Amino acid sequence: xxxxxxxxxxxxxxxxxxxxxxxAGLSLPPLCLLCRGLLLILYYLHHGKPLSSRKYSLLLDxxxxxxxxxxxxxxxxxxxxxxxxxxxAFCAGIFSKIYxxxxxxxRVPFGQIVKEFQKARLDPECIPAITVFxxxxxxxxxxxxxxxxFPQYPRRYAKxxxxxxxxxxxxxxxxxxxxxxxxxxxxxxxxxxxPRFSSLARQVFSVWPxxxxxxxxxxxxxxxxxxxxxxxxxxxxxxxxxxALVRLAASLLLAIFPKxxxxxxxxxxxxxxxxxxxxxxxxxxxxxxxxxxGSRLGFLDANREGLFSLFGYLAIYLVSVQVxxxxxxxxxxxxxxxxALGRLxxxxxxxxxxxxxxxxxxxxxxxxxxxxxxxxxxxAQCLLLLAFxxxxxxxxVFTKLLVKGSSVPCCWKVVQAPDSGKxxxxxxxxxxxxxxxxxxxxxxxxxxxxxxxxLLANVMTGxxxxxxxxxxxxxxxxxxxxxxxxxxxxxxxxxLHARNIVLxxx
Numbered sequence: 001x002x003x004x005x006x007x008x009x010x011x012x013x014x015x016x017x018x019x020x021x022x023x024a025g026l027s028l029p030p031l032c033l034l035c036r037g038l039l040l041i042l043y044y045l046h047h048g049k050p051l052s053s054r055k056y057s058l059l060l061d062x063x064x065x066x067x068x069x070x071x072x073x074x075x076x077x078x079x080x081x082x083x084x085x086x087x088x089a090f091c092a093g094i095f096s097k098i099y100x101x102x103x104x105x106x107r108v109p110f111g112q113i114v115k116e117f118q119k120a121r122l123d124p125e126c127i128p129a130i131t132v133f134x135x136x137x138x139x140x141x142x143x144x145x146x147x148x149x150f151p152q153y154p155r156r157y158a159k160x161x162x163x164x165x166x167x168x169x170x171x172x173x174x175x176x177x178x179x180x181x182x183x184x185x186x187x188x189x190x191x192x193x194x195p196r197f198s199s200l201a202r203q204v205f206s207v208w209p210x211x212x213x214x215x216x217x218x219x220x221x222x223x224x225x226x227x228x229x230x231x232x233x234x235x236x237x238x239x240x241x242x243x244a245l246v247r248l249a250a251s252l253l254l255a256i257f258p259k260x261x262x263x264x265x266x267x268x269x270x271x272x273x274x275x276x277x278x279x280x281x282x283x284x285x286x287x288x289x290x291x292x293x294g295s296r297l298g299f300l301d302a303n304r305e306g307l308f309s310l311f312g313y314l315a316i317y318l319v320s321v322q323v324x325x326x327x328x329x330x331x332x333x334x335x336x337x338x339x340a341l342g343r344l345x346x347x348x349x350x351x352x353x354x355x356x357x358x359x360x361x362x363x364x365x366x367x368x369x370x371x372x373x374x375x376x377x378x379x380a381q382c383l384l385l386l387a388f389x390x391x392x393x394x395x396x397v398f399t400k401l402l403v404k405g406s407s408v409p410c411c412w413k414v415v416q417a418p419d420s421g422k423x424x425x426x427x428x429x430x431x432x433x434x435x436x437x438x439x440x441x442x443x444x445x446x447x448x449x450x451x452x453x454x455l456l457a458n459v460m461t462g463x464x465x466x467x468x469x470x471x472x473x474x475x476x477x478x479x480x481x482x483x484x485x486x487x488x489x490x491x492x493x494x495x496l497h498a499r500n501i502v503l504x505x506x
Contacts (some may be wrong), residue, residue, distance in 0.1 A: 003469070004231050007227035010471055011148060016164025016365075017156035019377070025080050025167060028072055029065075029136045030388035031087040036064040037396040038094040040439075044406040045098060052441045058494050061442035062487060067215040070143055070482050073167070074152040075475055091347060095399060102402040117334055117398050123413040124332040130324075130388035133179040135446045136385075138388040139486075141171045142305070143455035145483060149461075149470040149477045159232060165377060169367040172239065173378030175311050175384075176246060180320030183247070185254045187261075200480060207244040207293055214240030215373055226462060231368060235296055237306025243424065245310055250317045255270050259321060266318035273311040274372035278362055286369050305368050312370020316378055323383070326406060337394060344387035351380035409441035442490055445497030452496075 018091040039060065043051050051057055072083050090288050147153040148168065155165040180186070221228055235238065255263050277283045286304050289295035298301040331337050358373040359365070365373045396411045446453050464470065464481060473481070496503070 001063045005226055006471060007433060008229065009148065011158055011229055013161050014155050014164070014166065016160035016169060017154075017164035019165055021080060021156075022165060022167055023384065024084060024172060025072065026385045027084040027388060028069060029132075029140070030386070030392040031091060032065050032068050033132060033205075034395060036061065036093070037392075038091055038399060039064065039448070040408050041399050041403050041406045042094055042098055042397075043404050045101060046442065047267065052437055052439065054494075054498060057440035058442060061440075062490055064487055065442060066139060066143075066490065067483065069140060070147070072156075073143060073157060074150070075149055077154045077157070085250070088196070095471060098399060098402060113398075113402070117401055118338065120334045120397065121332050121415050122397070123415050126413065127327055128183050128393050128410050128412055129386060130204060130327065131447050132389050132393075132443060133382075133386055134181065134450065135443050136169065137174045137178050138446060138450055138454055141175065142454065142489065143486060144171060144484065145457060146464060147406045147459040147478075147482055149465055150473050150482075151398065151471060152473075152475050152478045159229070159367060160299070161231065162407060163364040166367075167242050168465070169365075169374075170378060170381055172381050173313070173316055173374070176238075176243065176316050177320045177323075177378065179243065179247065180250070180295065180332070181324040181327070182473070183250070183317075183321060183324070185251070185259050185321055186324035190244060197361050198254045200248070203247050203251040203338050203482065208285065209249050210240045210244035210247075214238050214244065217458070219248045220462070224466070226465070230296075230470055231305060231456065233306035233309075236301030237303040239478060241315060242306060242310060243250070246313045246317050249310070249410070250321065251315050253314075254321065260325065262325075263322040266315040266322070268371040269311055269359045270315035270372050270375050272313070276356075280301050283369065286497050296464050297375070301330075301433065304456060309368070309370035312375050314443060315375050319375075319379055319409055320382075323386075334394065334397065334447050337390065341387060343385055344390070348380050348384045348387065351383065355380060383479050384448060407439060409439040410443040422463055440494070442494060445493040446490070448497050449493055453489060453493055454493060457485075460485050460489065462497050 017209070040051055051060070068083070068087070073082060109196050144153070144167065151187060159168045159172075160166045184202050188199070192430050217240060218236055220226070233242070253265055254262060277286075284292065286308050289304070290297065290301050300307065326339075330338060355365075355373060355376045358376055362372060365371070365377050367374055395410050397414060400406050400408065400411070400414065464485065468481065470478075
């Protein structure tokens with residue numbers, strides 16, 4: 001077999017992993033974020049000033065926010081269920097140290113602190129959990145697209161061939177989910193009246209870079225005979241085309257139907273598509289082609305997976321618009337967000353029950369077809385991860401209230417401290433103070449140039465695969481390559497952020 005055939009076989013005919021293992025893996029990014037925040041607060045407690053060195057800030061962010069994810073999906077994957085426990089214990093130890101020092105100074109009962117925490121006012125214009133969710137989906141995807149070509153990346157985490165739930169199967173749906181959370185329909189102010197098709201017009205203008213990138217990827221892959229998994233999207237299709245068309249189709253539907261009913265439109269699309277899969281020959285066509293033997297004759301036959309999975313991704317996008325609208329409802333207090341946080345687990349539990357019913361009544365999860373079970377699974381996992389990030393942010397807000405003047409980048413800003421807290425020695429950071437500190441932050445850096453980050457990851461992945469025999473690499477070499485690859489990408493984002501450069505011209 002040629003090197004191309006070997007690499008294609010290496011990522012083909014896989015069956016995924018368990019839902020529990022993926023959920024355990026999803027707890028790692030919020031724990032890494034919590035650990036970073038607590039370390040910054042502890043640093044402030046000891047030195048009386050925030051960590052302002054760009055060099056050390058980048059090093060801390062990379063080692064705490066990115067490096068653990070590289071290890072957990074490679075050499076530490078056999079103990080993936082123990083890693084969250086270890087990280088949680090480490091975070092608990094840091095919090096205990098912070099609390100023990102502040103308690104001695106403030107001498108405030110813990111119950112009183114909790115009551116004042118609930119009364120604290122938060123910046124209603126900024127929801128850090130959305131930003132962090134989108135950045136981490138990008139980071140996890142970037143790690144996986146290169147790591148999957150190395151033997152240390154478990155085959156069960158790679159994309160399943162037909163049925164199954166691999167970690168990379170979730171990444172595709174999470175990308176769609178994250179895009180919908182910040183789409184024009186969600187960000188539009190409720191009191192502003194705009195022409196019905198204004199959002200569609202903006203989307204037509206904003207998706208052309210995705211189409212250009214899709215064409216560029218297609219031409220480059222075909223010209224250098226780069227290995228590709230044909231049953232993923234088809235012969236000519238790729239994810240850039242999927243994302244572009246889903247955004248256009250969603251904007252068209254949301255221009256016709258009220259956006260606060262987006263979930264009903266999504267339900268109709270997903271159910272009708274599943275009925276077509278179950279009651280017609282569409283499923284056989286997607287899986288086996290027009291001749292039943294995997295033919296790729298004609299554009300539709302050649303790209304059947306990419307074209308028909310658009311219906312499933314469209315349903316995910318529309319539900320995510322509804323989630324984004326719900327998240328952006330004005331909640332200015334910690335108490336309001338605690339109540340909202342209580343609803344998210346209920347939604348996740350409902351989706352898990354629906355997932356089991358869908359699989360029992362129809363078929364297992366299939367990213368290849370983007371069927372109804374796949375849509376339900378993606379939404380459940382994304383809401384779970386979002387809930388983890390909201391909980392992390394609230395935990396850091398609580399800790400910041402314990403340490404007067406401390407701040408954590410990409411975390412909620414306390415815009416008004418409870419009156420009783422000032423009497424007891426607790427104080428919130430005033431509005432604008434955190435911005436003036438200009439704390440360096442890797443998450444903000446990636447968020448400024450997310451598309452460029454993903455594009456660089458794809459280019460670097462291609463370069464590594466061309467230059468290196470990834471399949472036969474040893475563990476130490478694999479870890480070095482993955483860390484160097486991620487660090488270079490993060491460093492470029494960090495430099496652009498430091499110079500306030502945003503490479504977005506559309």
